[in-house]
Amino acid sequence: MVSRVIPVDPFDLVIFGGTGDLAQKKILPGLYRRFADGQMPAEARIIGAARSDLTSDSYRAMVRDAVSEAIPEGRRNGDTLTAFLGRIEYVTIDATGTAGWTELAAMVRPDVVRAFYFSVAPSLFGDLAKRLNDHRIASRHCRIVVEKPFGRDLASARDLNATLARHFSEEQIYRIDHYLGKETVQNLMAVRFANVLFEPLWNAQYVDHVQITVAETVGVGGRGAYYDKSGAMRDMVQNHLMQLLCLIAMEPPSRFDPDAVRDEKLKVIRALDPVEPKDIVRGQYLANDTLSGYRDEAESPDSRTESFIALKCGISNWRWAGTPFYLRTGKRLKARASEIAVVFKDAPHAIFGQSAGTHRNILSIRLQPNEGITLGVTIKEPGPGGMRLLDVPLDMSFADALGPEASEVPDAYERLIMDVIRGNQTLFMRGDEVEAAWAWTDPLIEGWTERGDAPAPYEIGSTGPEEAAILMHRAGRKWREIRP
Ligand code: NAD
Numbered sequence: 001m002v003s004r005v006i007p008v009d010p011f012d013l014v015i016f017g018g019t020g021d022l023a024q025k026k027i028l029p030g031l032y033r034r035f036a037d038g039q040m041p042a043e044a045r046i047i048g049a050a051r052s053d054l055t056s057d058s059y060r061a062m063v064r065d066a067v068s069e070a071i072p073e074g075r076r077n078g079d080t081l082t083a084f085l086g087r088i089e090y091v092t093i094d095a096t097g098t099a100g101w102t103e104l105a106a107m108v109r110p111d112v113v114r115a116f117y118f119s120v121a122p123s124l125f126g127d128l129a130k131r132l133n134d135h136r137i138a139s140r141h142c143r144i145v146v147e148k149p150f151g152r153d154l155a156s157a158r159d160l161n162a163t164l165a166r167h168f169s170e171e172q173i174y175r176i177d178h179y180l181g182k183e184t185v186q187n188l189m190a191v192r193f194a195n196v197l198f199e200p201l202w203n204a205q206y207v208d209h210v211q212i213t214v215a216e217t218v219g220v221g222g223r224g225a226y227y228d229k230s231g232a233m234r235d236m237v238q239n240h241l242m243q244l245l246c247l248i249a250m251e252p253p254s255r256f257d258p259d260a261v262r263d264e265k266l267k268v269i270r271a272l273d274p275v276e277p278k279d280i281v282r283g284q285y286l287a288n289d290t291l292s293g294y295r296d297e298a299e300s301p302d303s304r305t306e307s308f309i310a311l312k313c314g315i316s317n318w319r320w321a322g323t324p325f326y327l328r329t330g331k332r333l334k335a336r337a338s339e340i341a342v343v344f345k346d347a348p349h350a351i352f353g354q355s356a357g358t359h360r361n362i363l364s365i366r367l368q369p370n371e372g373i374t375l376g377v378t379i380k381e382p383g384p385g386g387m388r389l390l391d392v393p394l395d396m397s398f399a400d401a402l403g404p405e406a407s408e409v410p411d412a413y414e415r416l417i418m419d420v421i422r423g424n425q426t427l428f429m430r431g432d433e434v435e436a437a438w439a440w441t442d443p444l445i446e447g448w449t450e451r452g453d454a455p456a457p458y459e460i461g462s463t464g465p466e467e468a469a470i471l472m473h474r475a476g477r478k479w480r481e482i483r484p
Contacts (some may be wrong), residue, residue: 008421010043010112014104016095016128017119018048019062022147026178027119028063030069030414031398036077037085037410039418047107048090049100049374059090095124095401101135114142115420122149124439125160129167138167143420148239150429152191152230155437161408161431170431174420179240181419182411184371185247188340191373193252198363201344204323208360208477211326211341212244214367215333215482219460220307224297231305232282236329242269243429244340244367245325249315258425262433269436273314275444282448282455283308285332291460294331306455307331311444312470312475328468328479332460335484338367343477356389362480369484 013031015023034040048059060140067081091107093100116132118125125146132138144163151157164173179185201207214236217441220227229233246265253260284307287293292305308330315325344361359378366372374393381388410418419427456465463469463482472478 005037005039007039007041008044008113008418010041011115011421012045012047012108012112013049013115013117013417013421014049014108015117015119016049016093016124017117018059018090019050019052019054019099020119023048023068023117023120024062025070026413027117029067030230030411030417032067032071032076032081032084033410034414034418035087036080039088043112044087045109045112046088046102048088049093049104050090051092051094052094054090056088056090058284060085060088063088072252086376095120095127101131101137105135105137108137110139113421113423114139115145115421116142117145117417119147122147122151122160126163127166133167141172141423143172143177143423144168144172145417145420147176149230149234150175150434151238151438152234154435154442157438159435163434165431167222169319171425173431174416174425175429175431176416177239177243177429178351178412179243179367179415180414180429182367182371183410183415184365184373185244187373188247188365189256192254195251199252202342203319204321206344207323208343208345209324209326209340209475210245210248210342211480212241212248212328213341213480213482214241214329215463216331216337217333217336217461219291219332220294220297224294225299227307228299228303228305232307232329232331233441234446237309237311237327239429239435241327241329242437244442245313245327248340248342249320249325252320256426258428259430261426262430266430266436267432267442268315269319269433271315271317271320272440273316274440275311275313277447277451277453279471280444280448281308281310281437281465281467281471282306282453283330283458283468284455285330285460286457288460291332293460301412304449304452304454308333308455308458308464310464310471313472324475326382326472326477326479328464330458330464334461334463334482336369337482337484339480340365340367341480350389352389356387359389359391366478 015027017023031046045124064081064085067076089107091100091104093104105253129144151160152403156323192202220432246268249268250264251267253264284294287296295301295303298305310326310328313327342363346360350356362376364376372395374395376391377394378389378391381390456467458465463479469479
């Protein structure tokens with residue numbers, strides 16, 4: 001396969017929070033990979049900006065360590081890394097004070113794309129936005145990238161949108177949800193909208209149900225106090241799972257352009273039904289011999305915050321009325337696995353008789369690990385002995401289809417950052433989308449808080465509380481296996 005990397009325009013990318021965990025683990029290693037791939041023009045520059053008192057040289061040493069840690073030795077090159085570090089500078093800055101702003105104003109160049117990555121706590125977004133404008137560092141066409149969480153409810157998301165809108169237009173604001181940057185997620189759109197095969201079947205007449213699972217093996221660990229204020233619903237469902245649901249459920253946009261796509265996603269969120277309490281299962285992992293339980297790590301030993309949630313959601317529109325969407329996410333589960341499964345209905349009439357069993361087509365979109373798309377089809381079991389049926393995968397594994405380079409597909413963050421430089425907002429959330437997602441989420445959280453519902457306990461390494469399996473069994477369905 002020929003690599004088709006198209007260099008972006010020259011840019012100055014300022015990473016506020018450039019010494020933080022996200023910058024070191026994702027943003028800077030991602031930028032290194034784009035550099036190594038030849039996507040950064042000679043005039044591209046990255047400016048780390050954070051509170052720590054560092055020189056550009058000591059910051060470069062920090063970035064060298066971060067890239068070396070994140071990218072295995074065989075995949076990085078010493079000379080390339082040194083050249084990459086040559087693009088990096090640092091400024092000590094205080095988001096809430098005066099330090100560093102004059103220096104930053106002198107560093108950014110005219111006539112190149114200006115982008116500011118807010119990789120800091122959301123409580124600092126307003127301060128950064130204001131100072132960028134006060135010091136005339138923000139240009140008319142500059143872009144800002146904001147990280148999750150975008151609010152903790154509708155009111156705070158509205159406040160945050162209003163704060164940013166005081167200083168930047170919607171076209172300048174890139175709200176990141178890294179799930180949208182995953183290769184398979186974009187492939188999902190290609191599979192749906194570039195083939196005639198699936199779209200005619202993509203509705204309640206042919207789809208029995210959809211399952212979206214994001215399973216993690218990690219616990220909340222040292223982030224327990226922070227996570228306890230959030231929980232799986234706020235941390236994962238309101239953003240990542242909701243975005244995946246939108247891409248599955250949305251109508252074909254008229255064009256693959258930012259507003260056409262986001263308009264269709266917004267319509268899906270607005271068509272989501274409220275979820276009844278009987279269709280919500282929340283859980284907390286218990287301790288085992290070696291690992292602590294959720295309540296040991298949370299802020300309070302009586303915490304009612306969920307580390308697992310499963311929901312049955314309905315979408316009230318012509319396409320989906322009657323087809324449930326099951327969402328499930330949790331920590332300390334059996335395996336790290338994210339998958340969307342579109343489970344089609346049974347064939348209307350079984351001509352092969354009862355002994356052939358029941359078979360269903362399932363389109364499985366794996367987000368991690370082993371990104372790929374598999375369509376389960378039913379065939380005749382080879383050999384003599386009558387008409388026995390067998391389900392086999394029609395595998396669209398990128399590695400097989402595209403060769404070894406497929407395993408080198410850009411990570412979600414690096415793709416999204418390049419989209420920011422290109423000025424393409426398609427894979428970023430618009431303000432009204434985020435607000436609509438919270439407007440659906442808030443009453444669910446308020447409901448279980450008012451009722452005083454306690455999360456059900458589950459074992460570490462399991463698939464979540466038994467109640468989640470029952471949620472499916474009630475309708476004669478079952479969850480897909482959580483496979484690594
Ligand atoms: P972190 O605590 O590791 O880093 C915070 C950074 O902010 C540091 O560089 C620090 O110097 C800087 N900072 C703090 N106060 C400042 C001030 N007054 N002025 C200037 N700089 C200041 O945080 P993180 O984990 O890197 O997360 C950053 C953001 O990204 C947060 O909004 C977080 O929710 C989000 N996020 C992080 C991850 C992750 O994997 N770490 C994943 C998704 C989203």
